[in-house]
Amino acid sequence: xxxxxGLSTSAGQSGDGSGCRCLVPGWFFLSDSEPGRxxxxxxxxxxxxxxxxxxxxxxxxxxxxxxxxxxxxDLARDMAQDTIRVALxxxxxxxxxxxxxxxxxxxxxxxGILHNLLRNQRRKDxxxxxxxxxxxxxxxxxxxxxxxxxxxxxxxxxxxxLADCLKRxxxxxxxxLRERYxxxxxxxxxxxxxxxxxxxxxxxxxxVRRALRGCVEWRLKxxxxx
Amino acid sequence: MDLDSxxxxxxxAWGEAPEAQRSAFLDDLLMETLLMDVLAAKGKARRRSAWxxxxxxxxxxxxxxxxxxxGWWLWNQGRYPRPDLSGEFVVTAEDGGGVKTGDxxxxxxxxxxxxGARFRLKGRFELTLDAGxxxxxxxxxxxxxxxxxxxxxxxxVVPKQGTFTVVTPRGSLKALGTDFVTDxxxxxxxxxxxxxxxxxxxxVTVMVAAGAVACAFDNYxxxxxxxxxxxxxxxxxxQGGELNGTVVGVESVKAQNEKAIRLVLTLTVEGGGQETFxxxxxxxxxxxxxxALKAGDRVRLGWVPGGAEIGNQKWIRVIRKLEGGGxxxx
Numbered sequence: 001x002x003x004x005x006g007l008s009t010s011a012g013q014s015g016d017g018s019g020c021r022c023l024v025p026g027w028f029f030l031s032d033s034e035p036g037r038x039x040x041x042x043x044x045x046x047x048x049x050x051x052x053x054x055x056x057x058x059x060x061x062x063x064x065x066x067x068x069x070x071x072x073x074d075l076a077r078d079m080a081q082d083t084i085r086v087a088l089x090x091x092x093x094x095x096x097x098x099x100x101x102x103x104x105x106x107x108x109x110x111x112g113i114l115h116n117l118l119r120n121q122r123r124k125d126x127x128x129x130x131x132x133x134x135x136x137x138x139x140x141x142x143x144x145x146x147x148x149x150x151x152x153x154x155x156x157x158x159x160x161x162l163a164d165c166l167k168r169x170x171x172x173x174x175x176x177l178r179e180r181y182x183x184x185x186x187x188x189x190x191x192x193x194x195x196x197x198x199x200x201x202x203x204x205x206x207x208v209r210r211a212l213r214g215c216v217e218w219r220l221k222x223x224x225x226x
Numbered sequence: 227m228d229l230d231s232x233x234x235x236x237x238x239a240w241g242e243a244p245e246a247q248r249s250a251f252l253d254d255l256l257m258e259t260l261l262m263d264v265l266a267a268k269g270k271a272r273r274r275s276a277w278x279x280x281x282x283x284x285x286x287x288x289x290x291x292x293x294x295x296x297g298w299w300l301w302n303q304g305r306y307p308r309p310d311l312s313g314e315f316v317v318t319a320e321d322g323g324g325v326k327t328g329d330x331x332x333x334x335x336x337x338x339x340x341x342g343a344r345f346r347l348k349g350r351f352e353l354t355l356d357a358g359x360x361x362x363x364x365x366x367x368x369x370x371x372x373x374x375x376x377x378x379x380x381x382x383v384v385p386k387q388g389t390f391t392v393v394t395p396r397g398s399l400k401a402l403g404t405d406f407v408t409d410x411x412x413x414x415x416x417x418x419x420x421x422x423x424x425x426x427x428x429x430v431t432v433m434v435a436a437g438a439v440a441c442a443f444d445n446y447x448x449x450x451x452x453x454x455x456x457x458x459x460x461x462x463x464x465q466g467g468e469l470n471g472t473v474v475g476v477e478s479v480k481a482q483n484e485k486a487i488r489l490v491l492t493l494t495v496e497g498g499g500q501e502t503f504x505x506x507x508x509x510x511x512x513x514x515x516x517x518a519l520k521a522g523d524r525v526r527l528g529w530v531p532g533g534a535e536i537g538n539q540k541w542i543r544v545i546r547k548l549e550g551g552g553x554x555x556x
Binding site: 056059073089178216 | 230233236237241252253255256258260268316318
């Protein structure tokens with residue numbers, strides 16, 4: 001993996017054509033260069049920096065991956081932002097394609113930072129349910145990429161399909177999902193309110209999710225054929 | 227192995243589970259992620275909405291109770307609001323580094339994502355940023371300044387709460403208690419003139435929906451009133467390029483007093499053809515590097531087009547001599 005060097009954020013501009021125009025002073029995004037392209041830096045070496053669109057794409061992808069690992073939307077949101085913060089203080093690996101989108105290496109590197117941040121967070125907060133076993137995390141990341149959950153367009157299509165599938169669910173199942181995910185209640189709290197065993201409720205939730213997964217896949221295939 | 231297990235339980239169960247069970251678990255995990263992404267956001271919005279109503283009711287009760295207490299009013303006057311960002315956005319610090327969540331300070335830059343963003347300083351202003359809009363929050367208390375680099379931004383400014391200025395690449399706008407839209411975009415124009423040249427032009431459009439805006443642009447100073455709009459165009463950064471080539475020769479152009487005023491570098495450019503590039507003494511490092519080049523040397527350079535007034539030449543902004551194999555010299 002080739003890494004760049006000589007990153008300068010204080011590159012100036014001058015009217016006579018001297019100085020570097022790769023970066024606007026104090027601004028990390030490439031301005032007049034194409035995103036993800038190598039640019040000669042005044043301080044020497046080559047630099048790759050993400051543009052704004054890439055960062056926004058990265059933030060969405062990191063939020064989803066953080067949610068995948070932690071199951072906590074607020075934590076995932078904070079960790080995605082923190083990952084961007086940490087990543088901006090480092091040299092980015094090559095791996096963005098010609099359009100500046102995140103390729104394999106850069107995406108993997110960002111997810112690695114996020115995983116480390118989540119692991120540190122878990123040490124601070126033992127109550128949090130986070131995947132920390134490296135074997136599980138590796139498998140989860142492979143599945144995340146295989147199913148193209150790292151791609152905004154694919155994820156948005158799934159969201160739309162899910163919204164449609166939710167309408168087709170029986171009212172009680174919909175209410176159950178609302179209590180668990182919309183209101184953010186723990187399984188044991190929902191079970192208590194419904195006077196059920198937590199294990200039984202957990203199994204029921206699993207069945208509803210399985211049904212929804214089948215529906216979402218069917219909807220997406222249907223759209224592809226149309 | 228299910229989603230409601232603790233991390234430790236999961237780790238144990240994972241080791242013993244067959245492949246099919248692991249795969250089903252990951253499928254279930256992904257489905258839950260999708261559900262959380264869709265439903266948790268909905269719940270948060272509702273809770274926020276419910277919270278707003280509860281807060282409004284509480285505030286009303288509070289105001290009634292404290293109606294006679296001028297001390298609260300005085301205390302409240304002393305506080306300056308903190309910024310509130312919502313929507314889809316990325317924030318970077320003034321030095322280009324990242325910003326910790328909730329730690330948005332003056333100098334920070336905000337770039338709105340596809341869904342747009344909202345930047346609010348309660349009681350002072352509220353900005354609506356369209357997708358791709360880039361701003362920097364500057365100024366100081368009661369003298370708010372927003373640098374609008376690119377994109378469309380609507381500013382709703384509360385009157386009589388200090389000044390509010392929008393700085394664009396072309397000039398600045400001062401709000402006089404108002405609601406106005408500013409749009410900065412760049413157009414790339416092709417110009418003929420000896421050689422083909424590309425100019426990047428900043429176009430600033432101001433539309434006033436309420437109140438008035440004082441404009442200070444190069445060719446216009448005045449006030450735009452409600453319902454008025456005006457477009458200002460300015461020449462922005464000029465775009466150049468980067469290339470590798472082999473030196474054919476370096477020629478010194480001298481003034482009448484025999485003093486060298488520029489160096490003309492002729493290159494055989496990779497990909498074919500010969501081109502000339504100019505190095506001016508204003509950029510000492512480039513000038514020195516070009517002056518030391520010999521025929522056959524390989525270089526990599528970045529250039530920008532000069533203006534029509536200097537003959538539409540390609541000016542070298544950065545140059546590096548390459549080793550024989552094309553590797554950059556350390």
